[in-house]
Amino acid sequence: MTPLLDVRDLIVEFPTRHGVLRALDHISFSIAQGEILGVVGESGAGKSLTGAAIVGLLTPPGRIGGGSIHLDGERIDNLPAEPLRRIRGRRIGMIFQDPLTTLNPLLRIGRQLTETMRTHLDLTEVAARERAAEWLERVGIPDPRRRLDAWPHEFSGGQRQRVVIALALCAEPELVIADEPTTALDVSVQAQIITLLKTLTRESGVSVMLVTHDMGVIAETADRVAVMYAGRIAEIGPVAQVIRHPAHPYTDGLMGSIPTVEHRAERLRQIDGSMPRLDAIPSGCAFHQRCGFAFDRCSDEQPGLMEAGATRAACWLRAPEAAHG
Amino acid sequence: MNSPALNPIAASLRDFLHGDLVHNFRTSPVAVVSAVVALILILGGMLAPWIAPHDPTDLASLSLLDSFKPPWPSEGSDWFNPLGTDSQGRDVLSAIMYGTRVSLIVGFWSVIISVLLGILAGLTAGYLGGMADTILMRVADVQLTFPAILTALMINGIVAAALPRSMREDVQLPVIIVSIGISLWPGIARTVRGSALVERNKEYVLAARVIGVPAWRIMLSHVLPNVIGPVSVLATLGLGGAILTEATLSFLGVGLSPSRPTLGTLIRYGNDFLFSGQWWVVIFPGLALVLMVLSINLLGDWLRDALNPRLR
Amino acid sequence: MFAFIATRLLQAIPVLLVVGLISFALFAYVGDPVSIILGQDHTEAQAKAMIHQLGLDQPFFVQFARYLWGATRGEFGISYRLAQPVSLLIKERLPATLELALTATVISIAIGVPMGVYTGINRDSWFSRLFMAGSLIGVSLPTFLVGILLILVFSVSLDWLPSFGRGTVVHVGSWWTTGFATASGLRALILPSVTLGLFQMTLILRLVRAEMLEVLRTDYIRFARARGLTNRTIYFGHALRNTLVPVITIIGLQFGSLVAFSLVTESVFQWPGMGLLLVQSVAVADIPVMSAYLLLISVVFLLINLVVDLLYYVVDPRLRMTRRSS
Numbered sequence: 001m002t003p004l005l006d007v008r009d010l011i012v013e014f015p016t017r018h019g020v021l022r023a024l025d026h027i028s029f030s031i032a033q034g035e036i037l038g039v040v041g042e043s044g045a046g047k048s049l050t051g052a053a054i055v056g057l058l059t060p061p062g063r064i065g066g067g068s069i070h071l072d073g074e075r076i077d078n079l080p081a082e083p084l085r086r087i088r089g090r091r092i093g094m095i096f097q098d099p100l101t102t103l104n105p106l107l108r109i110g111r112q113l114t115e116t117m118r119t120h121l122d123l124t125e126v127a128a129r130e131r132a133a134e135w136l137e138r139v140g141i142p143d144p145r146r147r148l149d150a151w152p153h154e155f156s157g158g159q160r161q162r163v164v165i166a167l168a169l170c171a172e173p174e175l176v177i178a179d180e181p182t183t184a185l186d187v188s189v190q191a192q193i194i195t196l197l198k199t200l201t202r203e204s205g206v207s208v209m210l211v212t213h214d215m216g217v218i219a220e221t222a223d224r225v226a227v228m229y230a231g232r233i234a235e236i237g238p239v240a241q242v243i244r245h246p247a248h249p250y251t252d253g254l255m256g257s258i259p260t261v262e263h264r265a266e267r268l269r270q271i272d273g274s275m276p277r278l279d280a281i282p283s284g285c286a287f288h289q290r291c292g293f294a295f296d297r298c299s300d301e302q303p304g305l306m307e308a309g310a311t312r313a314a315c316w317l318r319a320p321e322a323a324h325g
Numbered sequence: 326m327n328s329p330a331l332n333p334i335a336a337s338l339r340d341f342l343h344g345d346l347v348h349n350f351r352t353s354p355v356a357v358v359s360a361v362v363a364l365i366l367i368l369g370g371m372l373a374p375w376i377a378p379h380d381p382t383d384l385a386s387l388s389l390l391d392s393f394k395p396p397w398p399s400e401g402s403d404w405f406n407p408l409g410t411d412s413q414g415r416d417v418l419s420a421i422m423y424g425t426r427v428s429l430i431v432g433f434w435s436v437i438i439s440v441l442l443g444i445l446a447g448l449t450a451g452y453l454g455g456m457a458d459t460i461l462m463r464v465a466d467v468q469l470t471f472p473a474i475l476t477a478l479m480i481n482g483i484v485a486a487a488l489p490r491s492m493r494e495d496v497q498l499p500v501i502i503v504s505i506g507i508s509l510w511p512g513i514a515r516t517v518r519g520s521a522l523v524e525r526n527k528e529y530v531l532a533a534r535v536i537g538v539p540a541w542r543i544m545l546s547h548v549l550p551n552v553i554g555p556v557s558v559l560a561t562l563g564l565g566g567a568i569l570t571e572a573t574l575s576f577l578g579v580g581l582s583p584s585r586p587t588l589g590t591l592i593r594y595g596n597d598f599l600f601s602g603q604w605w606v607v608i609f610p611g612l613a614l615v616l617m618v619l620s621i622n623l624l625g626d627w628l629r630d631a632l633n634p635r636l637r
Numbered sequence: 638m639f640a641f642i643a644t645r646l647l648q649a650i651p652v653l654l655v656v657g658l659i660s661f662a663l664f665a666y667v668g669d670p671v672s673i674i675l676g677q678d679h680t681e682a683q684a685k686a687m688i689h690q691l692g693l694d695q696p697f698f699v700q701f702a703r704y705l706w707g708a709t710r711g712e713f714g715i716s717y718r719l720a721q722p723v724s725l726l727i728k729e730r731l732p733a734t735l736e737l738a739l740t741a742t743v744i745s746i747a748i749g750v751p752m753g754v755y756t757g758i759n760r761d762s763w764f765s766r767l768f769m770a771g772s773l774i775g776v777s778l779p780t781f782l783v784g785i786l787l788i789l790v791f792s793v794s795l796d797w798l799p800s801f802g803r804g805t806v807v808h809v810g811s812w813w814t815t816g817f818a819t820a821s822g823l824r825a826l827i828l829p830s831v832t833l834g835l836f837q838m839t840l841i842l843r844l845v846r847a848e849m850l851e852v853l854r855t856d857y858i859r860f861a862r863a864r865g866l867t868n869r870t871i872y873f874g875h876a877l878r879n880t881l882v883p884v885i886t887i888i889g890l891q892f893g894s895l896v897a898f899s900l901v902t903e904s905v906f907q908w909p910g911m912g913l914l915l916v917q918s919v920a921v922a923d924i925p926v927m928s929a930y931l932l933l934i935s936v937v938f939l940l941i942n943l944v945v946d947l948l949y950y951v952v953d954p955r956l957r958m959t960r961r962s963s
Contacts, residue, residue, distance in 0.1 A: 467652060470890070470893050470938045470942065471893060471934075471938070472893045472894045472896065472897035472898075473897070474897040474898075474900065474901070475893075475896065475897050475900070475934075478900070478915070478916075478919055479919075479927070479931065481919065482918075482919035482922060482927055483663060483927075485919075485922055565777065569777075569779045572779055572781075573779055573780070573781060573901055576779075576781045576901070576904070577900065577901065577904055577916050578916070578920055579916070579919050579920055592781070592782065592785065596785060596905075599785065599788065599789055599793055600793055604789065607785055607789075611782045611785070611786075614779065614782065615774075615777055615778055615779075615782065618777040618778075618779075619773070619774060619777040622773065622776065622777050623773070626773075
């Protein structure tokens with residue numbers, strides 16, 4: 001079956017005074033219909049950029065430098081502005097991180113909902129308003145009809161994010177990219193929002209690309225997960241496998257640094273060093289300088305994703321000819 | 326020769342010359358061109374008493390026979406007065422140079438005054454807070470609603486009315502300088518105050534206070550360096566504004582006396598002769614004025630962008 | 638909302654009192670009204686009579702109170718220069734200045750706002766760059782020079798428009814005169830209002846542009862794009878609204894510079910308004926006019942500030958939240 005979203009060898013680069021920096025380097029992954037793919041990684045790993053590149057919202061001077069993006073079999077990365085605009089919202093929805101700044105403070109939320117729907121669906125103002133109220137109810141806003149005329153600042157942070165979810169889904173897209181949807185919220189509210197997102201998307205069979213740095217959220221919600229490091233995918237596979245049997249040393253380090261009830265250790269494991277900056281990415285495998293298992297090949301060649309049991313990892317340890325130096 | 330005391334100064338000078346700001350300057354054609362133009366005008370003005378071809382203030386050298394010569398290369402002109410002469414036979418070029426000189430002196434000193442006042446007020450308000458802050462800022466707010474020209478005009482008028490006629494000529498220059506300077510202090514004060522507020526809460530300042538370092542010392546060595554950047558921008562833009570204000574006051578007839586012509590007065594008198602076709606008496610001084618203010622404004626804009634961390 | 642107005646008015650009173658005090662101090666203590674009115678040669682007796690007539694022998698507070706009381710009724714004393722009641726002079730001149738200011742404001746907004754929006758949206762087009770360069774020059778040109786240049790081109794060379802005066806004016810109501818009603822009045826209005834409006838216009842243009850650029854960088858605009866809204870909706874349904882809110886208030890506050898530049902414009906064009914009156918008065922130290930002007934202008938400024946604050950309150954829904962606790 002054709003995957004809903006297929007990203008192949010995506011390259012995103014930033015031309016600067018000091019040369020062209022590669023922020024995303026040969027990113028490849030796919031999302032099936034109705035699937036939730038988690039994208040996890042540290043700040044700066046390129047998670048948000050991936051989402052932005054998919055819908056064509058890279059902030060200049062960022063640009064796509066290679067590769068291709070396919071939506072339901074059709075190529076979308078090279079589309080001109082107008083067809084791309086029609087895809088946004090209608091076929092791919094987006095949820096941003098900070099609900100405080102995502103909603104226009106000078107427009108009532110009912111208006112923001114109806115204009116989105118009327119842009120993509122053929123509805124009258126009255127019908128759109130009716131649907132807007134339904135959406136508010138679906139995302140759990142009490143007294144929806146009255147709240148249509150409310151201003152964004154009249155909602156709490158969690159409620160605002162619910163509104164944002166409604167806005168992302170109201171044009172009935174096939175895929176939703178959720179970029180750190182809970183990071184800016186109180187811990188107590190985070191779980192509610194994630195559950196809401198999961199419920200709504202499962203109900204309508206919408207695929208989700210869930211970007212976050214919170215492994216816990218991924219574990220609860222996603223079907224598969226992609227681990228990103230320094231603009232590359234380190235490992236990708238079913239959630240349970242990646243968590244329990246990580247195939248990439250970085251993923252292993254990540255899992256070890258998460259406190260759990262089961263492990264009774266005195267200290268959390270920590271990976272020495274830090275993720276390299278865009279202008280200082282090491283040759284070969286980006287992780288080799290911090291990796292306890294590195295050997296010659298790691299600094300020479302950049303590994304692509306390789307089969308490693310149930311998952312795929314970009315690590316020479318997993319190479320078919322497993323050559324240890 | 327390299328005394329130990331000189332070396333740190335030489336070192337920091339060297340650092341500055343290789344630093345970001347100078348690099349930014351050299352790579353910005355606008356900044357370089359404006360600086361060059363401004364420099365030419367400033368030098369031409371300040372050195373006027375020595376390099377001007379004629380002395381427009383020397384009444385004895387004026388002859389009505391020379392009046393209204395058009396600029397070179399029109400008919401009836403000569404190289405002697407390349408930009409022509411005015412109604413009294415004054416050489417326009419020399420008058421412009423002397424006028425620029427006065428405008429620059431007034432502008433420079435008013436900016437100095439406003440910077441001093443502004444820093445003093447801003448530091449006091451920001452660092453000491455409380456009643457001093459409220460009062461100072463209220464005064465600044467009220468004054469800000471009045472445009473500079475109005476304030477300067479009013480002060481000028483009041484002083485002129487309060488003093489007996491005999492004293493008026495002597496104090497005119499300082500009065501103008503002070504009145505323009507006063508009109509500019511609120512902007513600087515607010516910026517300095519903002520900075521002072523930020524610094525006041527920082528830990529190293531709290532530590533210094535605990536040790537017992539006197540307040541003025543803290544303000545001078547910690548707040549002041551942080552404020553130099555924005556104040557420089559305001560001072561540069563303020564210089565342009567001060568020159569314009571002085572020219573406007575002179576044009577309105579409430580500036581300096583006619584015996585010491587500034588660019589504004591030249592334009593004022595030339596205005597009367599527009600209809601008879603002697604355009605050069607107005608246009609050339611006007612051109613000099615615009616070029617000077619424009620280049621200063623461009624430099625100020627460049628400086629503001631260069632110092633703005635967000636745009637780097 | 639009414640509490641808001643009330644507090645602002647209350648805050649304004651001390652400021653007004655202070656300004657009144659300054660005006661009055663000017664009026665009473667600067668210069669020598671006796672000599673000016675009676676001339677240099679006057680007898681002791683004449684001086685005494687005049688002092689009594691002007692009420693200058695009363696204690697300070699009495700004089701101050703009388704001054705303020707007179708001010709509220711529109712009486713500001715007698716002009717030294719013209720020997721006429723100041724209030725009369727003001728009535729004659731006020732319509733001229735107000736009509737000029739109004740026209741200039743309309744022109745500056747009508748051109749400044751659309752151009753600001755355009756250059757904000759299309760920042761790199763050659764037309765935008767041209768306009769931006771022009772606006773920079775506009776800020777560096779002194780108003781009087783602009784007026785003179787316009788006169789040079791349109792009056793001296795082309796002889797299309799008059800270079801001084803108001804043209805024919807029509808009396809309306811008990812004391813208002815308008816230049817809007819006649820062709821010559823309208824023609825006379827063109828050059829001065831363009832001159833006055835030019836500086837305003839460049840200011841508004843740069844402001845609107847800067848705001849627009851800021852707004853287009855925000856998260857909510859990005860989210861609007863992510864929802865696939867059309868450019869039209871984004872620019873005019875969203876961005877414009879957010880841009881204009883701070884701009885409205887700044888336009889109101891700009892009234893101050895309008896007053897200042899009307900001084901210059903009226904001088905250049907010999908426009909018989911308040912500004913010309915003030916300039917002529919300062920030149921001869923005509924204190925009553927100066928202090929009346931000061932007081933009036935302060936009142937107007939305070940009113941404008943109040944109106945602007947109200948406008949902000951009306952336009953930005955976030956400000957109304959202060960009393961809600963939801």
